[in-house]
Amino acid sequence: MTPAGTDLEPTAQPVTGTDWHAYPKPIWRTSPKHWPDFWRRSIQARIVTGTLLMSAVVVFLVGWVMMSQVTDGVLESRRETAHAEAAAQVNRAQAELNAGDAPAAMEAVSQLVSNSNGGTFKAVVVPIDSVSSSTQATWVSSGVDPESVPQVLRSSVIADPSKLFDTYTTLKYQDGSTEPALVVGTQLRMESTNERFQMYLLFSLTPQAEVLGVVQRALLTAGLLLVLLLGAVAWLVTRQVVTPVRMARRIAERLAAGRLEERMQVRGTDDLARLAVSFNKMASNLQQQIRRLEELSRLQRRFVSDVSHELRTPLTTVRMAADLLHEAKDDFDPVSRRSVELMQNELNRFEALLADLLEISRFDAGAAALDLEDVDLRDIVARVLENHETLLARKGAEMLLDMPRPCRAQVDSRRIERILRNLIGNAIEHSEGRPIRITTASDEDAAAVAVRDHGIGFRAEEADLVFSRFWRADPARARTTGGTGLGLSIALEDARLHGGRLDAWGSPGEGAYFRLTLPRRPGVPLIGSPLPTRPPDASRVVPDINLVEVGSPYQKLTGDRGGAE
Incomplete structure (x- = not known):
């Protein structure tokens, strides 16, 4: 009931209890072939579904932007670190090549590649051209497949000896395993023999990939929870609004079926409560008007029936007199004869009208058989x-x-x-x-x-x-x-x-x-x-x-x- 002192007291006794048959079944209790009907008749399902879809789109876009920014930041940081380390290693190797004769220089390059086996990078050194057979070999860190270096990067290194070039690639091992990597390459030159070398340093990105995987899973989990939370909020909000509407529909159906005493429950003083009060007032007015019209219709039918029956007796007497006059009409003057004929015709119409009125009254009373x-x-x-x-x-x-x-x-x-x-x-x-x-x-x-x-x-x-x-x-x-x-x-x-x-x-x-x-x-x-x-x-x-x-x-x-x- 509405608290005392408010203007929302119901105009009639509200309905108690809940008629669960008046509500649509949940979709999980509905046969899949009836899902289109459920979608058409359930406002709540359409609102919740729309909220879930829109939330999923927004969360996807936000997650994609955040993941892109995090990925770019992590990779850019690793790229700067790799460039700094690669520059130091290149300067060291170039100094070794410039310091001694060819055999000593080759030994220094081989030692550099060997030292990379336990470091943070893998090395691949490939001669571009050579003047002696001692420099025709390729130095590769243990277990690394030289094909890990993309051909595009090789072409760039050969074309410009003054720059460091980098690209992302897949680091391949001879045992068939792989991992993501950043490869940095440049060109080296031995002054004593004027030989040139391609030097590539491959930095593993596995730690960064693991970090990005953790971030991606966190964003995915958070996004999924956020979508479900928004869907639950939409379901709760729409339920608060749709439940009174469904109740109003149920009461309207009962009113249409003739149960004019049905009323909605009134709880609180909000807009939905005022809607329930207005609905109850409307139902009460309709009940009064319908009962008034039913009583009027009953009186009209009774009046027509009574008048039709009561008129038959005097009509019978008038008919007898009219028949006598009609039989003797040949003895009357033309004006009187015409009057008798008109009276006979109108009496016929009057009798037909009474017969039809009696028939209509039988239909109205449900007595026709x-x-x-x-x-x-x-x-x-x-x-x-x-x-x-x-x-x-x-x-x-x-x-x-x-x-x-x-x-x-x-x-x-x-x-x-x-x-x-x-x-x-x-x-x-x-x-x-x-x-x-x-x-x-x-x-x-x-x-x-x-x-x-x-x-x-x-x-x-x-x-x-x-x-x-x-x-x-x-x-x-x-x-x-x-x-x-x-x-x-x-x-x-x-x-x-x-x-x-x-x-x-x-x-x-x-x-x-x-x-x-x-x-x-x-x-x-x-x-x-x-x-x-x-x-x-x-x-x-x-x-x-x-x-x-x-x-x-x-x-x-x-x-x-x-x-x-």
Whole structure:
């Protein structure tokens, strides 16, 4: 609970306990094939992964820069030391060569190479040219392969006798072992014979390599620990933020499922706590509004049902009187006769409206039931067309039937006839005298009937209103069939009651297309339909916003026809 004295006290009893099913499973408990789904639905996983990747990149760059600087420093220090030592050895060797005759000088060079066996460097002395056979040998420290000196360095030493040249190489031994080394070379000259020699001193870099290896391992370990630490920090931080969001999602799902008493826990006074308080206030307001609307809807349904029943009694009396007057209308004057006919027509419409209101009230109360029988939908179509012969003749529309094979299903024939009566009646009324096509088809699981007209079609701005109760596309248009405005609404309910679907397609100037799909047997779920969603003769594709499906939470339909029965 929020501490006393703050403004964050929850507006309703918070939820206690934790519903672990509401949280995504950790990735280590998720099958690899579900990892893409885990990645898409988990903000925490994306943030932690992104933090780890960015941290790894930063640590790699920083480590690379630091390792480069340390390596350059260590090697440069060793290079300066090697140059100083090499210069001293070169001066000593050159002095020996200048001090005595050729045999003594050669002995001095050999002694220098021999002394290098236990020193900090290895030596290789190679004559460039000679005038006697005694100087044609190569002096090499014990065990060293002369090929350790790169040819590029040899060429540089031969070309310029005044400089010390160096390069990094691999020191090879005759036993096959190797180690990193720095080789420094220059040229020597014996004044007495004018002979020249290449002198190379190879300094081992193994100690430096070991130091650099220790530094590299330390940087790698520190970098790995730093990346893991940053990942753990990101996980903890995002968990603090994501957990209330997941809780809000869980509560929202429960609210959507009808559990209006659910509330979020409120802890502390931070922004997330204020978010929880605001969410709880919103949930409380929604609960009050939904309950108020439910009560209002219940009262409206009760009112419609009561009024419809109460009006039947006086209507029966009025009907009896009107029938008597209608039977004697030939004895009246023309004005009275016309009045009796108008009264009879309006009474017929009034009775139809009461019947539809009673049917709607049964749907609202969940009291509608099916009287199933195995029928051929073609027979129902034939009965409906027979009842519309007069209207069809008056409109002058041609009726085209595409019903080649039996189309049987277990349905409530009275309700299916009512659906087709609405669809066919609307098609005739809005056909503008153009042909109307009725198609039936069936497969193993479903049976379908489609009604296609080429009249005025649907308008997009009327998409959500076509199946609304008492709605008319054009209030100024005369009703030639005396509809009640509830026909298509009842058709939707009848199709839903069968577990079927009612799809509608329309395009301004191209007409409309209604497709009724029903399961052939009760309880069989519909997967598809034997007939297409759009008419095959549609000249252009109309977006899916022109489609309505029974049972879908989205009823998007463009239309210019009302709910006339």
